[in-house]
Amino acid sequence: MQRVVLHVDMDYFFAAIEERESPGLRGKAVVVCMLSGRSELSGAVSTCNYVAREFGIRSGMPCSGAKKLNPDAVFLPVRKEFYTTVSDRVMEILRSYADVKEDGNAFEQISIDEAFVEITEKTGGDFNLAFDLAMQIQNEIKEKEMLTCSVGIGPNKLIAKMASSIKKPEGITVVSPDKLEDFLWPLKVSKLWGIGDVTAGKLQEMGIIKIKDLAEHEVLDLVSTFGKTRGIWLKQAAAGIDDSPLKERDGSEQIGRIATLSEDTLDLELISPLLERLAEDVISKLDSRGLSFRVVTVMVINSNFRMYTKSRTLNHPVYSKEILLGTAREIMNEFLSESRVELRRLGVRVGDLQKRKGQKSLFDY
C-alpha cells in the first residue's frame, strides 16, 4: 500500500503559547528570550511571533539586538517546563491519529513542537483523505489548545518533514508520490533534510548545487566521497526515497533541567543549592508522569562555554530524590576535583526511563 506520512510542526510555538496565556499580547511583537539571568536581555532569542518576524527578529539572535529592531516588542523569559506540558498534550492528540501497530502507534516525536504521524492504514494510501485528516488535526489542536500548526503530507518522513515548512502558519502542503521531482529538484541541496553545511559545502565543490544535480549524479562518485552508507543515502534522498519507519522514542527519552549559577564558581557551597533545585524539578517531572530512572547525567558549562557531561547507571530503576541528588553530588564532586575553570551553568538529567512498579529506593531490593 502507498505510505502516507504527516509531519506536524507547531507555529511559533513558545510565543504562541505566551500569546494564548495573555490575550493582551495579540497583535504585538512577542519575543521569547533565553535570559542568562545576569542582566536584563543578556540572552538569545528562543523564538518570536510573526509580528516580531516582520521586524527581522529571528531565533538565536541576541535579545539586545531584537530590542534594537523593535523597541516596542514584548520580551518574555522562556518557560520551558510549562511549554513541555503543553507539548505533551499536543503530542497526545497527534499520537491518537497514528496507525496502530503491534509495537505501539506509528508515531514519532522529533522535538518539543514537531512529530511524524503515519496514516497509511487509516487512509488506505489516499492523499485526499490525508488532507482531510490534516485539517481535522489542525482543528482539534486549535479547539483544545488554542494553537495553530502546519502540516506536511508525503510518502515518507523525509518528504513530509520538508513539506511542512512550505506553508506557515496554519498551512497544509501535500506532496504526492507523482510530485516528488517537481517538489525536490528545484531546491538547493542544503534544503534536503539531513544535509548540513559541511555536506552542502562538499557537494558544491563537486558542482552539485540543486537537488536535481544530486539525483543525476553518479552514485559511485558520491560513495567514494561520502562513504557507502552516506553516498547511497544522498542519491536516494535526492529522488525522494526514504524507507525509514516511525519509532516512538520513549526508551531513549531523557528528562532534565538546566540553569545558570548566580556567579561563575567552583565552590560546592554555591553549587549545591542549584543542584538540589534542579534535582527537585526533575523529580517532580518524573512524578507527574509516573516514571522512574536508571541513568543520572550531570552537565556543566564552564566560563569558557565548554560543555562536559558525566553519567552514572544505577543497578535498578528508582524515583527517589535522595538517590538522584546523592548521585548528582558525587558526579559534581568529580567535576570540581578535575576542573580548573569555573562553572557557569549546570544541568541534571535522567534517562533509561520506565513506568514505576513500586520501586522507590535501592534498599527495596
Ligand code: DCP
Ligand atoms: N527554539 C529555541 N531556539 C532556537 C530555535 C527554536 O529555543 N534557536 C524553540 C522555540 C520554538 C521551538 O523551539 O518555539 C520550536 O522551534 P521552531 O524552529 O519550530 O520554531 P517556531 O515553532 O517558534 O516557529 P515556526 O512557526 O517557524 O515553526
Ligand code: CA
Ligand atoms: Ca515550529
Ligand code: CA
Ligand atoms: Ca520545530
